[in-house]
Amino acid sequence: MKEMEVFEIDLTKEYTLNVLPLKDLVFFPHMVVPLIVGRPNSIESVEQAMKGNKFIFLAAQKDPTLEDITARDLYRFGTMGRIVQIVRLPNGLLKVLVEGIIRGKVLQYRKRRNIIKATIMIPYSEIETNDQTEALKRELISLFKTYVKLNDDLPEELIFSVSQMDDLEKITDFIAGYLDLRLQEKQLILEEWDLEDRINLLIDILVHENQILSLKSELDVKVRDQMVKTQRNYFLQEQLRVIREELGEEAEEGSDVAILRNKFQSKELPEEAREKVEEELARLAKIPPLSPEYNVIRTYLEWILNLPWTETTEDETSIEKAQKILDEDHFGLEKPKQRLLEHIAVLQRVKQIKGPILCLAGPPGVGKTSLGRSIARALGRNFVHMSLGGIHDEAEIRGHRRTYIGSMPGKIIQGMKKAGTINPVFLLDEVDKINSTYQGDPASALLEVLDPEQNHSFVDNYLEIDYDLSKVFFVVTANYADAIPEPLLDRMEIIELPGYLDYEKLAIARQYLIPKQFKLNGLLEKELEIKDEAISEIIVKYTLEAGVRNLEREISKICRQAVIMLSKDKRRRKIVVGKKNLSKFLGEPKFISSKLKGKKEVGVATGLAWTPFGGDILRVEVNLIPGKDKLTLTGKLGEVMQESAMIAVDYIRSRYRKFKIDQNFTAKHEVHIHLPEGAVPKDGPSAGVTLTSGLISALKKQPLPSDLAMTGEITLRGKILAVGGLQEKLMAAKRHGIKRIILPAENKPDVRELSKALLDGFELIFVKDYEQIYNYLFKEKK
Incomplete structure (x- = not known):
């Protein structure tokens, strides 16, 4: 019990005191601390207490950011203190010296x-x-002494002060006041009334804090030692460099500079690159190896010296050998093969020609990427593959400038380093999938790469010197040529790879896919036989594609099933897969063509459509419903196809006498046109004749032949205009068993370029005007 100047504290009595809220501070008993008081309410509270018995209650705020304090914002435990002195400052604030009681x-x-x-x-x-x-x-005192020694922010005098104390209550409060803890943790110490529990709490906290401070001290020592070592090495390196300069000696053999200089002297470089390397080598020799710039310059020099500048491979100029290689690797693909043979033939006469840019356009799985490898093999050149799909940053083509940390050349220069020669076959895959964003337009960056008039001096942002790409044979692939930006498309020679006919897929499977899968699955020819009828069944009912990618997957599945069967039955010598037992290996057929089966229907017409994955048939269904002036279009039709439907309605109304239908059919019927497979988007003008024929069939209640399909754009005057994608559309017709096809007369030149195997079995009807189609489909027989 302590004597106070004003009165003695009675532990059984309650006291009512003015409150001084504290920000970011827990006030412990026995502390003497000067406080700066600035809030008007707090100043008034202190002045009122000073006029009385000078006692005040010090309580911490739960949220230190609050200015307007209420009772619920204060902790319910605090310290009764005595105001020792007040000094009013010139700015209106109070400086209050308070002693905790x-x-x-x-x-x-x-x-x-x-x-x-x-x-x-x-x-x-x-x-x-x-x-x-x-x-x-x-x-407790021992742990606090250790804490003071480990904490550089605390004076050593605290150790002497705590050693002179005997009162445990005073010792605990003294130590708690100097601990570097969060406000909530100090408040918990203040609220612990039981002295023994308070001592144990402080011991636990000090043990934990000493462990942290000890680890920090160890780290500080390691960092300090490393800094001393680094500074020492730097100092010695600088001394060594100065001594060499004074003696006129070159860098010691085996150093980075010496290695790079030896490589530079044996490397044949253009004049601009040689001057740049000499300049950077001179800078590198003067920079300490520990400097961050040292590694930047060294990496830059390594890139220049590792790139091919004059290294080439000798081109294979034998047309017969190239023809043999191309035929070994790919079945069909006559156009790209012929174009490559033309290039080799010119190469025999002209030893150096500007690198051509071929664009192989076609659906997935037709062999675009593998054809690029075959071109390199036929020419005897190195091959580099670069995928452009999803590239949206121009820097991926041109590279980053050396000012950026971790900068590198672009993918073009990286590919040239990988090739090791200046005349590789460079395949740029999926060029139609490049994206333009705020980071730049990669397609525009490719212009300099692919333009024969510019690519002899391609500048990568990282190298900052001209690099010659004119001897590179660029091959570009795309699924859809129309998606390639026009300026880029203008630099390319488009070669269409439309897809394979069923007989071609059968030959590819027999010659390439089956031997490949046998090898991958460890099968021998005598262990598994896949009959042609089974392959044909897979092509028709298990894969619906222009290429052969899914066909290869299905063959691989058969091989894996065969391996399991041979492993289970050791006595089994051979497995034969035919049409009858195919479902045991692949399950039930995935594609059953039900579109054209069944009897002829009124208001149903069959069209032909082009898709990025090959051709397909397009079924148009028309219903007439009692009503008035309403045209409903369903099946996820695009804007152009919707306009084609409107043209069909207006054209039929303008020719009602010729077609022998009611002129005001729209006033009596609602017309609903639907194209099945409603989740698949459909667009384009080539369905115009199909929409018109389906609508006339519904109006005349006369069905159309089920073995006939049509394609063509129609105008308001009934003219039939040319359409694209003929090869894909005819392939789809052949796949679905269509025999007769109505085509625009303007497409006759395109048809002449198609293979005889594709046209075999078709009856092609060429028309210039829709009335010719009407006469063929609906004219009554006399």
Whole structure:
């Protein structure tokens, strides 16, 4: 119990005191701390307490950012303090010197005239003095001494101060006041009334804090030692460099500079590159190896010296050998093969020609990428593959400038380094899938790469010197040539790879896919036989594609099933897969052509469509419903196809006499046109004649032949205009068993270029005007 200047504290009595809210501070008993008071309510509270008994209750705020304080914003445990001195500062603030007296627990907060008052009680905790308490005291003081020694922010005098104290209550509060803890953690110490529990809590906290400070001290020592070592090495390197300069000696043999200089002297470089390397080597020799710029320059020099500048491979000029290689690798594909043979023939006469840019356009799985490899093999050149799909940053083509950390050349220069020669076959895959964003337009960056008039001096942002790409044979692939930007498309020679006919797929499977899968699955020819009838069944009912990618997957599945069967039955010598037992290996057929089966229907017409994955048939269904002036179009039709339907309706109304239908059919019927497979988007003008024929069939109640399909754009005057994608459309017709096809007369030149195998079995009807189609389909027989 302590004597106060004003009155003696009675532990059984409650006291009502003015409250001084504290920000970011927990005030412990026995602390003497100067406080700066600035809030008007707090200044008034302090001045009022000073006029009275000078006692005030110090309570911490839960949220230090709050200015307008209420009772619920304060902790309910604090310290009863005595104001020792007040000094009013020139700026209106008060500097208050406060001494902490004893802990207090708030029974009630209340506000009077903007001043918060607290009714508090003074709990009291006694601890018996014995060997255990003495041990706790010594442990606590020992841990605090260690804490002070490890913490550079605390003065060593604290160790002497705490050693002179005997009162355990005072020792705990003294130590708690100097711990670097969060406000909530210090508040927990303040609220712990039981002295023994408070000592144990402080011991746990000090043990944890000492462990952290010890680790920090070890790290500081390691960092300090490393810095000293680095500075020492730097100093020695600089001394060594100065001594060499004074003696006029070159860099020692085996150093980075010496290795790069030897490589440079044996490398044949253009004049611009040679000057750049000499300049950078001179800079590198003067820079300490530990400098960050040293590695940047060294990496730059390594890139230049590792790139091919004059290295070439000798072109294979034998047309017969090239023809043999191309035929070995690919079945069909006559156009690209012929174009390559033309290139080799010219190469025999002209030793150096500007690198051509071929664009192989076609659906997935037709062999575009593998054809690029075959071209390299036929020419005897190295091959580089670069995928452009999803590229949206121009820097991926041109590279990053050396000012950026981790900068590198673009993919073009990286590909040339990989090739090792300046005349490789460079395949740019999926050029139609390049994206333009705020980061730049990669397609525009490719213009300089692919333009024969510019690519002899291609500048990569990283190299910053001209690089010759004119001897590179660029091959570009795309699924859809129309998706390639026009300026880029203008630099290319388009070669269409439309897809394979069924007999071609059968030959490819027999000659290429089956031997490949046998090898991959460890099968011998005598262990598995896949009959031609089974392959044909897979082509028709298990794969619906222009290429052979899914066909290869199905053959691989058969091979895996065969391996399992041979492993289970050791006595089995051979497995034969035919049409009858195919479902045991592949399950039930995935594609059953039900579109054209069944009897002829009124208001149903069959069209032909082009898709990026090959051709397909397009079924148009027309229903007439009692109603008035309404045209409904369903099946996810695009804007152009919707316009074609409107043209069909207006054209039929303008020719009602010729077609012998009611002129005002739209006033009596609602017309609903639907194209099945409603989830698949459909667009384009080539369905115009099909829409018109389906609508006339519904109006005349006369069905159309089920073995006939048509394609062509129609105008309001009934003219039939040419359409594209003929090869894909005819392949789809052949796949679905169509015998007769109506085509625009303007497409006759395109048909002449198609293979005889594709046209075999078709009856082609060429028309210029829709009335010719009407006469063929609907004219009554006399």
